[in-house]
Amino acid sequence: MPIHQISVVAKAEKENDIVTTLTFDTPLSQAQPGQFVMLWLPGEDEKPYGVAGISPLRISVGARGNFSKKLCSMKKGGKVWLRGPYGKGFDLKGKRALLIGGGYGFGPLRFLAEVAKKKKISATAICGARSKGLLMAPAVCKTIFTTDDGSAGTKGNVLVAMKELLAKEKFDTVYTCGPERMMSAVAYEAKAAGADCQLLLERYMKCGIGICGHCCMGEKLVCIDGPMFGLEILENPEFCKVWRTKTGKREPI
Amino acid sequence: MLEVTLCGTKLRNPLVLASGIRGNSAGLLIRAGKEGAGAATSKSCSLLAREGHANPTMIDTQGVYMNAIGLSNPGVDDEIYEIREAVAKAGIPIIASIYAKEARDFAAVAARISEAKPAMLEVDISCPNVHREGAMFSSYPKDAADVCLAVRDATSIPFSAKLSPDVPNIGEIARACVASGASCITAINTIGGMYIDAHARRAVLANSFGGISGPAIKPVALKSVHLIRKAIGPGVPIIGTGGISTGMDAIEMLMAGATCVGVGTAVATRKESAPFAAIAKEMEAFMKKEGIKKISDLKLQE
Numbered sequence: 001m002p003i004h005q006i007s008v009v010a011k012a013e014k015e016n017d018i019v020t021t022l023t024f025d026t027p028l029s030q031a032q033p034g035q036f037v038m039l040w041l042p043g044e045d046e047k048p049y050g051v052a053g054i055s056p057l058r059i060s061v062g063a064r065g066n067f068s069k070k071l072c073s074m075k076k077g078g079k080v081w082l083r084g085p086y087g088k089g090f091d092l093k094g095k096r097a098l099l100i101g102g103g104y105g106f107g108p109l110r111f112l113a114e115v116a117k118k119k120k121i122s123a124t125a126i127c128g129a130r131s132k133g134l135l136m137a138p139a140v141c142k143t144i145f146t147t148d149d150g151s152a153g154t155k156g157n158v159l160v161a162m163k164e165l166l167a168k169e170k171f172d173t174v175y176t177c178g179p180e181r182m183m184s185a186v187a188y189e190a191k192a193a194g195a196d197c198q199l200l201l202e203r204y205m206k207c208g209i210g211i212c213g214h215c216c217m218g219e220k221l222v223c224i225d226g227p228m229f230g231l232e233i234l235e236n237p238e239f240c241k242v243w244r245t246k247t248g249k250r251e252p253i
Numbered sequence: 254m255l256e257v258t259l260c261g262t263k264l265r266n267p268l269v270l271a272s273g274i275r276g277n278s279a280g281l282l283i284r285a286g287k288e289g290a291g292a293a294t295s296k297s298c299s300l301l302a303r304e305g306h307a308n309p310t311m312i313d314t315q316g317v318y319m320n321a322i323g324l325s326n327p328g329v330d331d332e333i334y335e336i337r338e339a340v341a342k343a344g345i346p347i348i349a350s351i352y353a354k355e356a357r358d359f360a361a362v363a364a365r366i367s368e369a370k371p372a373m374l375e376v377d378i379s380c381p382n383v384h385r386e387g388a389m390f391s392s393y394p395k396d397a398a399d400v401c402l403a404v405r406d407a408t409s410i411p412f413s414a415k416l417s418p419d420v421p422n423i424g425e426i427a428r429a430c431v432a433s434g435a436s437c438i439t440a441i442n443t444i445g446g447m448y449i450d451a452h453a454r455r456a457v458l459a460n461s462f463g464g465i466s467g468p469a470i471k472p473v474a475l476k477s478v479h480l481i482r483k484a485i486g487p488g489v490p491i492i493g494t495g496g497i498s499t500g501m502d503a504i505e506m507l508m509a510g511a512t513c514v515g516v517g518t519a520v521a522t523r524k525e526s527a528p529f530a531a532i533a534k535e536m537e538a539f540m541k542k543e544g545i546k547k548i549s550d551l552k553l554q555e
């Protein structure tokens with residue numbers, strides 16, 4: 001039995017200066033928002049990517065290293081080998097959801113917005129980036145845009161828009177994905193407003209199934225205990241402090 | 254009921270987190286303690302940092318697991334920090350695994366990592382020997398003995414030699430290790446294998462070859478441990494490892510001649526929050542039912 005399922009690119013759309021969204025010819029119906037798949041390009045590498053949609057499967061890729069640049073340059077008909085979905089995704093609950101994404105971290109949140117709409121949960125999204133050219137497309141719910149340089153939407157980071165929103169409205173749960181420091185600030189803000197918060201984390205990953213231990217954060221493993229963590233992750237000694245390189249060496253964040 | 258003594262150290266049960274499974278940080282070794290392990294082995298560290306192989310590094314299908322992580326580790330200078338933390342906080346004995354490409358480097362890593370005061374060292378001699386065109390140290394009694402002699406002279410901490418089953422004479426190799434200062438034998442390491450994706454017309458693992466683990470290798474592990482016990486006699490402990498996922502598996506391994514039982518892949522495949530505690534509970538249930546009072550009474554009939 002093959003380990004990987006082959007998926008063929010049906011559409012490759014450049015979404016902004018660095019993100020390309022790949023739409024495949026097959027669904028991945030069992031995947032939940034927040035879960036990830038391992039994408040293998042034979043002869044290149046295999047890396048984890050958050051699922052951005054399931055019917056059909058969509059993945060939003062930010063061009064960062066060699067591998068992600070290869071994925072971003074894929075055309076219709078190109079093949080990827082994938083395994084998964086893996087990990088613990090978002091636990092969509094409550095009546096009013098606030099989705100806060102930074103950069104291409106907004107990808108998995110757009111998938112969450114689709115599920116919220118189906119479940120008739122009211123959702124509002126804040127999509128932030130450094131500048132206009134790095135903003136992602138809106139979600140299926142009301143989407144507020146922010147840019148650090150003010151080139152589009154509200155000037156400032158997602159926290160500015162979040163505070164404005166929280167002053168007027170109440171939310172049960174805040175779902176966030178993006179740079180770790182941003183998520184940390186969002187989580188503390190949510191906590192102060194009496195809302196629950198779910199964060200989607202990232203660490204260098206090898207096996208993806210809880211065996212190799214490379215994606216550890218304190219006593220937690222991002223691949224199987226996460227990538228979604230609740231507010232308790234704020235107490236993790238490595239949250240916002242330490243990540244590990246390809247060798248496993250501790251580096252400050 | 255499950256207490257055992259391993260190289261002078263008391264363990265609450267014979268279940269040992271196997272090397273290479275999660276043990277790459279203090280946090281994860283502490284976690285193994287909370288999950289009920291009797292002792293925990295760290296991921297092998299070398300003198301200098303290693304990135305390991307590119308992905309894919311893991312295969313997971315139908316009870317067969319295969320990995321080629323490539324011994325990624327931050328190097329002994331960083332590893333000392335992890336082991337120190339784990340020794341201080343895990344609440345269970347920590348076994349520090351080491352790896353090198355030649356005997357004198359084994360000695361250097363052993364000396365350095367001993368500063369962190371782990372209960373034991375485990376010496377991964379089932380890795381390629383740079384002086385023998387990449388053949389494993391554990392393929393030849395002399396090469397295995399050379400590493401053990403070097404480590405014996407570099408540290409006063411007891412150490413276990415970890416053996417590969419991919420040899421025709423595992424008992425002879427074990428005897429050479431014990432004669433050269435090894436205070437324990439760990440067997441088996443993974444079994445070499447290959448997996449091909451026909452559509453990609455490539456080996457799946459970036460390294461082409463990997464090591465098979467999981468339930469599929471238990472019969473090989475039982476046979477190897479039994480042969481080693483016959484070869485080295487009753488006095489020297491064996492950490493029997495390979496395909497152990499249930500209490501019954503662990504009991505069988507002890508009956509084959511093991512003193513302790515390594516648990517690897519099953520830590521991830523058993524979905525309980527405390528997989529070691531669950532396996533220990535299954536062992537106790539069997540022993541109570543069979544009227545067996547202590548671990549050392551688990552023996553095959555003569």
